[in-house]
Amino acid sequence: MSVLDTLIQGILLGGLYTLFAAGLALVFGIMRLVNLAHGDLIVMAAFLILYLVTGLGLNPFVAALIAMPVMFGIGWALQYFVLNRTLGPDILPPLLVTFGLSIVIQNGLLQGFSADSRRIPIGPLESASINLGPIAVGVMPLLTFASAVLVIVALNVIFYRTSLGRAFRATSDDKVTAGLMGIRPDNIFAIATGLALVVATIAALYLGARANFDPTIGPARLIYAFEAVIIGGLGSFWGTLVGGIIIGVAQTFGASINPEWQILAGHVAFLIVLLFRPRGLFPRAVD
């Protein structure tokens, strides 16, 4: 029974990692931009939600809803005014600028909120659980996983069934030609990053509500997110979900053997996938 329990917990944890990764996969898929500050942006969103909850006394879910447009705006401006300047054949500028951004956000948060561990209070939901047959499952992990699946479905709908998605795909395939067809790539890229930060806000809600966080934990979340994206394969949202689940399951099994091995097991699973499928499990685009 405990193996089944570990497996379920791992899959549910994978939901959280999928939320970390989905925004990254979107940006990465559309403009090949590696945002090294993604983890820190998630932590920033968590602080924003925390501020709305403790400062204004809002319900955390309402606070997240308010935080979403704010984060969209931040993402849009960040891409439009800063990151668009770095895009090009050379991968160095975007990497270095987002790396600098990561350091700036981390230390800005340290300055503003101190290094204390925080948690978004969500009341009785925090410890609620329901029984699924022989296994008790936490409500929050279940909600996280459901949100992850919803986000993946929503991203797929946006990407493949809307005119915005068509613009995303067009600019992703050929920026210049898309520009000739009346699409403004700069704006499309900015919208993509804005959308990525909306997803990051959802991730931040669950990150902050389920465990303690502080300004320095961003890079570790970034690594999990990247592992999920790379395992899934470039451009496949469902692949990202699978990648997240693989990392989550590997971590919970590692932890069940030795608590110190949790993180290590996730990384090792990633390296093993890499060994056999260097382009991930479900690569859509060639890059």
Added chain:
Amino acid sequence: MSLVSSNQWAVETRTRASSMFFVIAAVAVLIAFAAPFFLSRSGIQDLFFILTMLVLAQCWNLLAGYAGLVSVGQQAFVGFGAYAMFATVILLGLDPLVGVLAGGLMGALLAIPTGFFAFRLQGAYFAIGTWVIAEVVRLSMAQWKALGGGTGTSLPTTATRDMVGVKLVQDIFGVRSAQAVDILCYWLALILAVASVVFIYRLLRSRQGLGLAAVRDNTVAARAVGVDALRIKAAVYIIVAFITGLVGALIYVQKARISPDAAFAVTDWTAYVIFIVVIGGIGAIEGPIVGVLVLYLLQTLLADYGSWYLLALGLIGIAVMLFAPRGLWGLFTERTGIQLFPVRRILTGGTNKTNGGTNV
């Protein structure tokens, strides 16, 4: 031969500025060697910090600026080298200086399996891959209970006190052993810094260096004329791992206390290093030299402001990358045309030079 003697072309990389600079540099190095005679202990420690960061920055510059390998995981080699040194001293009971060598060798050795994974990844994937690998190495080292596990351990004081050369330095300067260790480490860092700059300069001027530049500028074209891109990159990756391991071990001889979180800190061993190279100027040997001085200056000026320091560093890094992608040195050399370590081949001699060829 006499037929072409009056019309002989030659390829040179030297310029007048660079020839002058070598004389100045040689004098500077001599003065630096004598620094322990007139500088305080904290001054020597600051110079040690500058020199070790310079070596790390030169290595990262070679990796990212010349070989196109943007690694965010060089802390793996710093930490692994340091741990190899601790293992040599604590578990084998050997001299810390032997440990420093072991650190370099183990760094190079580690580069073989990590390169095997990382080289399957392209561009941005490579950056993240190296970071994951560094995390794996850190978490593995934290499992090594004989060296303190997650909390780390210290070098036995007797080990550094009995280190080769410490007694001699003590006698020359009449100082305690701890200070003598600092001086010795400083000299080693100076040797390492000079050696690595000379090595990288010579490498870039060699045939392999030309191949490296060709691969960076156009991989397909370089391969078409017979440059084995993968082999050169792999060689650079391993050499850099060796030097980084040496520096890591040396830094921890001086620190004498290790923990996985410190030895594999992404901020100390990669973020600082990246900022040094970016601010100073990527893709030029002068860049890291300028950058490390800027970093030291900022650190001294902003020492009392805690996280504002890193915040400022990050912002400066972003601004430089956006508005002056070739860094401060790039701005300078654009205006003046001065290059201290010229690697560009210049054609000299020929018809516009009367009786040329004799001085080639």
